[in-house]
Amino acid sequence: MAKDFKNFNRAKTQNYGVGLVAVFILLSLTYITMSRTNTMRISVATSQLSSVPNMNRSITSGDHSNGPQKDSLEGGILKPEKKPICDFSNRKSDFCEAEGDVRIIGKDTRMVYVSSSHDQFGHDGGGDSWTLKPYARKVAAASGAGVREVTLKLVNGYHGEDSLRCTVNYTVPAVVFAIGGWTGNFFHDFADVLAPLFQNAYPFNGEVQFLVANMIPSFINKYQPILKKLSRYEIIEYDKDDAIRCFKRVILGLRLSTAEDFQMNPSNSPHGYSMLDLASFVKSVYSLERLRPSRITAGAGGGVEPVKKPRLMLITRARTRRFMNAKEIVQMAEELGFEVVVSEANPDVAKFARIVNSCDVLMGVHGSALTNMVFLPTNGVVIQVVPWGNLDWIAEHYFKEPARQMKVNYIEYSINEEETTLSEMYPRDHAVFKDPKSLHRQGWNTYARIFLREQNVRLDLRRFRPFLERALQILREIN
Incomplete structure (x- = not known):
C-alpha cells in the first residue's frame, strides 16, 4: 500500500513536470508569433505571381497563393515562408514596396537598396533584386521605351560603406514613379500617371515624398494643383544627382487595382478607391462647386x-x-x-x-x-x-x-x-x-x-x- 502510494506521488510529480514543460512551450510559441508582428517588415503585394509570363527570374519563393501565407516548423522554431516585396502580376504596371532601411541611390546607379540582414519573411539579404520601369503602362512597349529602369536590391545590412551612407534622411514615406512614356496626351496624363498616383498617394494625406524619374517640367506645371494636394513636399528629380536618400518606407512604381485604362476596381484596392473618388478629388482640387446637372x-x-x-x-x-x-x-x-x-x-x-x-x-x-x-x-x-x-x-x-x-x-x-x-x-x-x-x-x-x-x-x-x-x-x- 505504501509502495503504491509512493509510485502514485512519483507519477503525479512527473505529470506536473510534463504539464509545466507543455505550458512553457505554448507560451514560447505565443511570444514568437506575437513578436513577428512588431518587428521590421519588408512586404507588399499578395498576388498570383507564379502565373506571370516572360519573367527572367523568379521574384519570390515560398507560397504565393491567394490564401494565407504558410508557416513552417524548423528545429522547433516557427519560421514564416518568404513573402514577395514586388508584384509583376498586373499586365499594365509593376510595383514594389519596402519597409525598413531603404536607401535610394542617385543618378549613377538609379538603384534602390534595402538594408536587411534577415527579415521575418525569410529574406536573407543575399542579393535578391527586382528591376522595373516605374511607369504604369508596361503593356505597350513603345510607351515606356524611354523610361529608366530602377532596381530594388536586398543587401546584407549596412556596414559603414561610403557607397551606402545616407546623404539625406526622411521621416515620411516615398513614392517613386516616372512621368515619361506617353504623358503629354491628356488621356494618358490621367490614365498612366494621375489616376495611378491618386490610388497610391492619397492614403498618406499629403505626408509623402514624390521622387520622379524622366521629369517633364511642363507636366509638373500643368498639374501642380493635383500634385500639391497629394504631397506637401517639393518633388525630387532623384535621377539627376548623387544624393543617397534614406527612407523607412518606399513604394516603387504605382500599384493599380485593375489593368484596364482609366478605370479602378474598388474590390481590388487596399483602400477601396473608385473612379468616382478620383473625380470627387479632382473637382475638390480645382474648387469646382457644381455637383449636379441643371434642373x-x-x-x-x-x-x-x-x-x-x-x-x-x-x-x-x-x-x-x-x-x-x-x-x-x-x-x-x-x-x-x-x-x-x-x-x-x-x-x-x-x-x-x-x-x-x-x-x-x-x-x-x-x-x-x-x-x-x-x-x-x-x-x-x-x-x-x-x-x-x-x-x-x-x-x-x-x-x-x-x-x-x-x-x-x-x-x-x-x-x-x-x-x-x-x-x-x-x-x-x-x-x-x-x-x-x-x-x-x-x-x-x-x-x-x-x-x-x-x-x-x-x-x-x-x-x-x-x-x-x-x-x-x-x-x-x-x-
Missing part, C-alpha cells in the same frame, strides 16, 4: 421648360477628327433647348475644368479631350461620337466604362460611311470600307494614320438628333 422640367405640350437651360459643351478639334458641320450641330442643339458652349480643349486645366463643370453635357469625337468628363457634375452626360473604322471597342474601353464608374451617363453615336470624310479619299470598294479590321492588322501606324489622323466627321443631323433628345431626357429624369 429640367417638362413643359406644356410635351416641350421642355428648363429652370435653367442645360449647357452642352461641343469640343471641336483643330486638326483631326473635326466636326465639319459644327455650326449646324450647334443650331440644332439650341433649337432643342440647349445653351451651347463651343471650345477646343484648353491646356490651362484649371480654366477649362471650370467651363466643363458649368456644363451638363460634354460632346466630342473620340479623343483625349473626352477625359474632361472627370470635371462634369455627377450624373451629367457625355456623348462620344465614334469615327468610322471599327473603333467601337477602343471607344468603349477608354470612355464608356470610365464614365459609368464616375457616375456620368454615357451616350455613344457611331458614324456611318456617309458621315466620314474618308469617303472623299477612298473608293467604296477599298478596305477602309470593306474590311477595316484588315488595316488594323497592318499595325498602329497604318491604323492611326487612316482612322485617327486622316478622318473628319460630318454628322447626319436627322440621324443624330435623337441622341441629343436622349441626353435631354436623361437630364429630365435625374432631376
Whole structure:
C-alpha cells in the first residue's frame, strides 16, 4: 500500500513536470508569433505571381497563393515562408514596396537598396533584386521605351560603406514613379500617371515624398494643383544627382487595382478607391462647386421648360477628327433647348475644368479631350461620337466604362460611311470600307494614320438628333 502510494506521488510529480514543460512551450510559441508582428517588415503585394509570363527570374519563393501565407516548423522554431516585396502580376504596371532601411541611390546607379540582414519573411539579404520601369503602362512597349529602369536590391545590412551612407534622411514615406512614356496626351496624363498616383498617394494625406524619374517640367506645371494636394513636399528629380536618400518606407512604381485604362476596381484596392473618388478629388482640387446637372422640367405640350437651360459643351478639334458641320450641330442643339458652349480643349486645366463643370453635357469625337468628363457634375452626360473604322471597342474601353464608374451617363453615336470624310479619299470598294479590321492588322501606324489622323466627321443631323433628345431626357429624369 505504501509502495503504491509512493509510485502514485512519483507519477503525479512527473505529470506536473510534463504539464509545466507543455505550458512553457505554448507560451514560447505565443511570444514568437506575437513578436513577428512588431518587428521590421519588408512586404507588399499578395498576388498570383507564379502565373506571370516572360519573367527572367523568379521574384519570390515560398507560397504565393491567394490564401494565407504558410508557416513552417524548423528545429522547433516557427519560421514564416518568404513573402514577395514586388508584384509583376498586373499586365499594365509593376510595383514594389519596402519597409525598413531603404536607401535610394542617385543618378549613377538609379538603384534602390534595402538594408536587411534577415527579415521575418525569410529574406536573407543575399542579393535578391527586382528591376522595373516605374511607369504604369508596361503593356505597350513603345510607351515606356524611354523610361529608366530602377532596381530594388536586398543587401546584407549596412556596414559603414561610403557607397551606402545616407546623404539625406526622411521621416515620411516615398513614392517613386516616372512621368515619361506617353504623358503629354491628356488621356494618358490621367490614365498612366494621375489616376495611378491618386490610388497610391492619397492614403498618406499629403505626408509623402514624390521622387520622379524622366521629369517633364511642363507636366509638373500643368498639374501642380493635383500634385500639391497629394504631397506637401517639393518633388525630387532623384535621377539627376548623387544624393543617397534614406527612407523607412518606399513604394516603387504605382500599384493599380485593375489593368484596364482609366478605370479602378474598388474590390481590388487596399483602400477601396473608385473612379468616382478620383473625380470627387479632382473637382475638390480645382474648387469646382457644381455637383449636379441643371434642373429640367417638362413643359406644356410635351416641350421642355428648363429652370435653367442645360449647357452642352461641343469640343471641336483643330486638326483631326473635326466636326465639319459644327455650326449646324450647334443650331440644332439650341433649337432643342440647349445653351451651347463651343471650345477646343484648353491646356490651362484649371480654366477649362471650370467651363466643363458649368456644363451638363460634354460632346466630342473620340479623343483625349473626352477625359474632361472627370470635371462634369455627377450624373451629367457625355456623348462620344465614334469615327468610322471599327473603333467601337477602343471607344468603349477608354470612355464608356470610365464614365459609368464616375457616375456620368454615357451616350455613344457611331458614324456611318456617309458621315466620314474618308469617303472623299477612298473608293467604296477599298478596305477602309470593306474590311477595316484588315488595316488594323497592318499595325498602329497604318491604323492611326487612316482612322485617327486622316478622318473628319460630318454628322447626319436627322440621324443624330435623337441622341441629343436622349441626353435631354436623361437630364429630365435625374432631376
